[in-house]
Structure formats: structure tokens, C-alpha cells
Amino acid sequence: MPYVLTANGKADSDCIVSERELRITTQGGKSKELTIALDDVIGIETNDIELNASINQSKTTKPKWLCKVHYITRKKLVWKQNTLCVTGQVEECRRFLSDLQLHFQKVCGQRPKRLLVLVNPISGGRYGQSNSRRILPLFELARITCDVKVSERAKHFEEMVSEYDLTTVDGIVIFGGDGSFSEVLARLLRVTHQKAGLNYNDMNGPFTSNTIPIGVIPSGTGNGISVTQYGHYDTVTAALHVIKGNTVKIPLMAEYCDDELLGYATVVTCYGLFADMMYYTDKQRWMRRARYAVMPFYMMFLKSQRLFDAEITLTGSQLSAADDTEGSKKEEKLAGEFSLVAFFPAKAFGVTEGEVLTLIFRRTPKSHFFRLIVKMMKREMLTEEDFPTLTIRQPSSVRIKVNPRDLGDNNFLNYLMNIDGEIHTMKKADVRVKLLSDAVNVFSSLHLYPDPDSQSPASTTASKSPSEACASDN
Known part of the structure; x- marks a missing residue:
């Protein structure tokens, strides 16, 4: 049975509370409906002074609100706070609030x-x-x-x-x-x-x-x-x-050098160009935030590439190898001169299979870096056909063994590793990177909404919302 209240300034609104949702239907010439999933309710605020009144209030004396329901609205992947203001006869509102809180507690227990x-x-x-x-x-x-x-x-x-x-x-x-x-x-x-x-x-x-x-x-x-x-x-x-309160587990990249843990990365870890870039960017703090635009541009498009001589060993079940025996540990080796070895979460490039992409660049034309940045910003899939100097793999572990070159005063560059934007100095130019699946527990409901343009069955929907005189967006 609906509660007849005033919702967001619309009198005679039917408010129906069920186990999963709150539905508000405003009466009049053109019916309007707002449905709020209880799982999307942030909190319920009550006007305790008015609710504790000893006498019923007439329509002319009722307060602007007796309770506020703060809830989540979505526009693709951006979530906002919205507010529904409810008022009416005190006893009717008190029963509605008791019913709403009872059902809300059942869905927010975790x-x-x-x-x-x-x-x-x-x-x-x-x-x-x-x-x-x-x-x-x-x-x-x-x-x-x-x-x-x-x-x-x-x-x-x-x-x-x-x-x-x-x-x-x-x-x-x-x-x-x-x-x-x-x-x-x-x-x-x-x-x-x-x-x-x-x-x-x-x-x-x-x-x-x-x-x-x-x-x-x-x-x-x-x-x-x-x-x-x-x-x-x-x-x-x-x-x-x-x-x-929903949680998911995301992969982790662990870096080891000389039998010691160097660090953990969830966003990016790399050796070569991007490590050099981060080091020199950090040295230009006098430029403040502008350094994060100026230095990458300088390093990729104006400065000559620093190539390093290395042997890269990739290990994993998804690699192509001569031994295709089921369950065998496959191995692939690359040797020569490289400008960059980087590891990123696969989903950052639109890849759904596997967890981490290994990107290995040899001497790369500057125009390729420009196209690479554009694709990274758009989160588009990378292919070796688009970048002939690029090798893309999804191994479970990688070893980068570098033959350090004499760089004079810049010899330290041989030993730098970029781990999630922080520079780590290695004891020797020999690093191993290992993928750890489901390693980090994080707050996220993103897995519940795989399509940015879609919503779950329990998400907030509305054909046309009531007047939002009391609504607020943060």
C-alpha cells in the first residue's frame, strides 16, 4: 500500500517501499515516476524535531521536509549524489520512514x-x-x-x-x-x-x-x-x-632485483624511456605542474632516443613456443637494442583477455610515439601492425637483463625503474617482473556495470523525475 506524501515539492505522491527499491509516482495531469534502488541509497536524513511533534500538522504548517533520501545517479561512469525531499502528515511520514529504514538496513549490511x-x-x-x-x-x-x-x-x-x-x-x-x-x-x-x-x-x-x-x-x-x-x-x-562497499581484486606486478623486492605496481612499470622521462620530470619541480606536459614532449619528440642493449626473457602459457605441450611452461627470448619495455593493465587498452600487457619497443619513430599517446588516451587496442617496432605479449613473468653502457655522468640511467610513477634505483641492471593475479583488494562496483552506457537492474531509473527544488548535486 502506498504512502501518500509530498516528494520534491509534488503533493499527493504515492511512495511505495519494497525490498529492493523506492518508487515515487506523482499524480496529476501527467504522471511522473522515480525509482531509486535501495542499494543506491547513500543515507537517510531525518528531521527529528518535526517527527517527534506530538500533534499532526496541517498542509499549511508542514515543514519543508521530514526526511531526505540521498541516493546515487549515474551518467555513464560518473556517479553523483542526488537528494529526494519528503514531507507530509507526521504520522504518515513516520510510518514511511520506518518502513524505508527497515528495508534499507537489509541491503547495506555489508x-x-x-x-x-x-x-x-x-x-x-x-x-x-x-x-x-x-x-x-x-x-x-x-x-x-x-x-x-x-x-x-x-x-x-x-x-x-x-x-x-x-x-x-x-x-x-x-x-x-x-x-x-x-x-x-x-x-x-x-x-x-x-x-x-x-x-x-x-x-x-x-x-x-x-x-x-x-x-x-x-x-x-x-x-x-x-x-x-x-x-x-x-x-x-x-x-x-x-x-x-563492493570490492574486486585486481592484478599486481611485482618487481625483483638482486633477490630483493623492488616494488609493486598496479598501473604501470617500465624500464627505458618512460623511466628516464619520469626521472627528468621530477628534477624540474620549478616548473610545477607544467613539467608533466613539457618534459614528456621534450623526451619523446625533441631529445634523441637512448637505446639500451638487453636480453628479454618472457615466460608464460600464452606465449608462442616450439614446445606446445599442454600445461608446459613456454619461454620466448628477444635480444638487441630497445628504447622501452613497459607493463600495463590489459584493460587500459581495451584488451579483455589476460591481465597485463608487455610492450617492447625497439628504435621507434617519433611519429609512432604520438600515435601511441593518442591510443592510450582513448584506451584503444594496440596492434603490432600499427607499430612495426613494437612487440606485444602477455606473459606471466619477464626478465630484463641489460648490458649497461657507459653513459658518463648519466650512467645512473642504466639502473632506473619506473614503478607506478615512482623512480626506484636497482643495484644492478637486471630486473624480473612477475604478474600476481587477484592480488589487491579494492573498493569498486565497476564490475557490476561492464557497459558504461548501461545500468544494472537495481540501478536508479526515472522516466521524468519530479521537480528537483530540493535536489542537489555534489
């Missing part, structure tokens, strides 16, 4: 209740704290308690993760970029292995994935992990994914 929130105040354009001030009220609206910690110095996140009792929280949320995420994840995985009595430096030893989910509110210069998790850089979208 959502996070308490989060450790880490804020990097100097990430990117110093957006960490401003974004936290804007987003934290959303978590409060969803009744999520946040223990907020602000980084005060380099590697401070590592100390926080090592010392914090993570059994007291349901997840970690980071206001920062790819570097902040990598710092937290690397320390978290090391701590996890130490507690399990495992040696994280052993490439062939057992690996334990992180169990506590991690979310990132994109606030850095590089926000590739946000695209991986949410399909977008939008901060509100990221926060709403965390609030819904």
Missing part, C-alpha cells in the same frame, strides 16, 4: 562502518586536504566513521600502516595519487607477509594478497589507479564506490 582515511596534503596540486573536506561529509552522511590521518613527511604513510591496528577498520581510503597508493600498498603487503612468516623478497615463494579493501579519492598528479577502480577520475564517483 557496507563499511569504519574507515582509516589517509590524507596526502602535498599530492598533485595540493588537493588532498581540500578534497577531504569536500568528500568526508559524504561518508558522514552514509554513517561511516572515519579515523583521519594527515601525512606530515615523506614515507609517513608507511609508518601509519605499520603501526595501525587494521582489525578495527573495514577499509583504507587514501586522498592522494598513484604514488600514495603505491606507498600504502607496498607497506601493507610487506606487513602482511611478515605476519604470515613469509619472505616477500622471494620471487618464487608464496604470495599473500591484502584482505582489507583500499579506496583512492583521486587527488594526485597521476591518478591511473582511480581509472582502474572506478573508470574515472571524479572524486565523488570514487567516494560513492567506497560507500557502496
